[in-house]
Amino acid sequence: MILLQAVRIAKSFGARRVLNNVNLIIQEGERAGIVGVNGAGKSTLLKIITGALSPDAGEVIKAKDISVSYMAQDGGLESGQSIWHEMLSAFTHLIGLEQQLREMEKRMGDPTVMADGKQYRQLLRDYDSLSADFENKGGFEYEANIRGVLHGLNFRDMDYNTPVNILSGGQKTRLALARCLLGAPDILILDEPTNYLDMDNLTWLEQYLQSYRGAVLVVSHDRYFLDTLTKVIYDLDNGGITRYTGNYTGFIRQKKEMQEQQLKAYKKQQEEIARTEEFVRRNIAAKDTTRRAQSRLKTLEKMERVTRAGERTQGKRFFLCCPAKRAGSA
Ligand SMILES: Nc1ncnc2c1ncn2[C@@H]1O[C@H](COP(=O)(O)OP(=O)(O)OP(=O)(O)O)[C@@H](O)[C@H]1O
Ligand SMILES: [Mg+2]
Incomplete structure (x- = not known):
């Protein structure tokens, strides 16, 4: 059962588009992680999901009568x-x-x-x-x-x-983290909960969350924590989001495979472009071959270009990842 769904979320701050057409779902009992470089928009997305911030476009749909607790990044309890x-x-x-x-x-x-x-x-x-x-x-x-x-x-x-x-x-x-956990909500949303935890606390938290009865959505730069806990990774990059099934290591592997496929497709297309360009160059001026050359030129112009890994292409993104060391940040 889907507990919460963020649909086509967009958010800009000034001229900067931070989130663009972002979709995310939280299923019952699911443990999902959100990763991305500093400033990718992870906290912004959580704020929108929890209603602390309004999106410019899109909507957040929550199942009836479910409880949600949210711990903001560095959000200490004040009392x-x-x-x-x-x-x-x-x-x-x-x-x-x-x-x-x-x-x-x-x-x-x-x-x-x-x-x-x-x-x-x-x-x-x-x-x-x-x-x-x-x-x-x-x-x-x-x-x-x-x-x-x-x-x-x-x-x-x-x-x-x-x-x-x-x-x-x-x-x-x-x-604040303790208070969130004790509330035992249907969805626990935690923004970098491992900051300020020592190794013992971290191990304790991993175990606590593993046996937690509700769903957990967590932003973290700690790959070991994500590896232990998550079954789904949402990767935020360039305002877009990609969902991967598996833990952090699985996500890195899948992303690498996609990058390799992307690079292969790029190289193949570059060879084809070079061949076609050469054909056009040699035949465009000749009377009996100019029509074929012109037709190839049109094909070339219309061709949807595959780009190198790390760049935007055809609505999909591929990028290099920098896994964090434990206690460090990604
Ligand atoms: N209220 C705001 N006003 C203007 N810009 C903002 C605001 N909140 C966030 N931003 C900008 O939006 C971008 C995304 O910020 P956000 O805090 O969501 O990133 P993040 O992925 O959580 O980063 P980190 O890993 O450092 O916590 C950043 O460039 C940030 O400066
Ligand atoms: Mg943040």
């Missing part, structure tokens, strides 16, 4: 509240249920309610049903989940009562 309070905000629904349960428990101990057999039995039934709902929604685990995520993202030695606004930029970014 005067404590770390723990901010993480609890991912579970307001469960906390509400918990409060209802506590109130019911109080009423169960109320002698007037206990004396009314009918009312008391109804209360017990409601309590059972609410307890089951609470349990199914992870009510007995959410505090452990918070601790697990904070531990995984390097807050294990931190006092969780610390106000968020005194934390460093890197810590605030990691907290």
